[in-house]
Amino acid sequence: MLQVLPENLSIGVLVIIHRNAKYETNIETSLSDKCRIVVKMAEEKEYVKPATAYFAPAGYHLLMEPDHSMSLDVSEPVNFCRPSIDVTMQSVSDVYGASTAAILLSGANQDGAKGMQSIHQAGGLCIAQHPEQAEIATMPASAIALGVVDVILKNDELLTFSRQLNNYILRRD
Template sequence: MLNLSSHIVKKLSRAEVLLLACSAGGFKILFDILKTLPGDLPVGVLVIIHRNAKYETNIEASMKEKCRIAIKVAEEKEPIEAATVYFAPAGYHLLVEPDRSLSLDISEPVNFCRPSIDVTMQCTAEVYGAGTAAILLSGANQDGALGMQAIRSAGGLCIVQRPEEAEISTMPKAAVALGAADLILGNGELIEFAQQLNNYLTSGSHPWKN
């Protein structure tokens, strides 16, 4: 059983949305986490991965079969529902509207990336505030560091993959260097965390819980 400190547990108990983000070297651990997530997760999950829009990928379709939680590509103006994973489509930034629906944006890449992790994290923090929880995984650039900082400033929970265990440590390291990590977890711990997530999330007073 993963031993979480009380302030982490407190932050988790008020989480209303979970962000998962990775780039190069992060796909495997990301999929392991998604496969572990329970089918009745009480929050929605946004996934941002860097991939080239010029080549077609069927990540979402192949994940769908292997996961208990619902998986889909984010569609513009759709509300974020609990127990659902929304992938940012390649070539678009994924934004969150004040009414907690999703929108897409095809403006300039940020950190050479579209979707950019920073962009989604920043606008999720602006809408969900302290109700934001995020996990930043392996990657070869610094996208996500400023986003994690924004989530932390808003009072949200920031978890970073332990850089030594990340296939490419640049991305998690950048977030840690900015002081934007509440918790640093190794790969085994990340899976344990995903397993236990429901205990913590449902322990709070969520509107969907009677």
């Protein structure tokens, strides 16, 4: 999905993946060459820029500050996860409210469901991957069961959505 995002994407993207802090992974670097937007690991107190995807570093929760910088946090894992999707989604919805859009993909626990709930309550857009097409259905299915998902998209639809993402962004001048 990151690979089809246009280079003139007018928003920033935060990516939370569950990965073990004990093993170094360089998914940002390997994706960076394949994407038209900038792909990098989120740095502490870095400001979010358009056309950039920021990955949460392993072992840290990623939070959004009211001044639109990102901060890191090593407090207790949530849903046994750090980074936790719930934590980031709740924090982003605190700052961006109704202009937040979230996509919840495959995963083996319920992380993300409560985060989607916060975004939903703030008036943001919540999209879940179709559980049948997810490698592990639990995560998107949990959010859907909570009744907070606006749209369920199949994989090809997720790609189309990503490609045309700029068209869905409401300008608020």
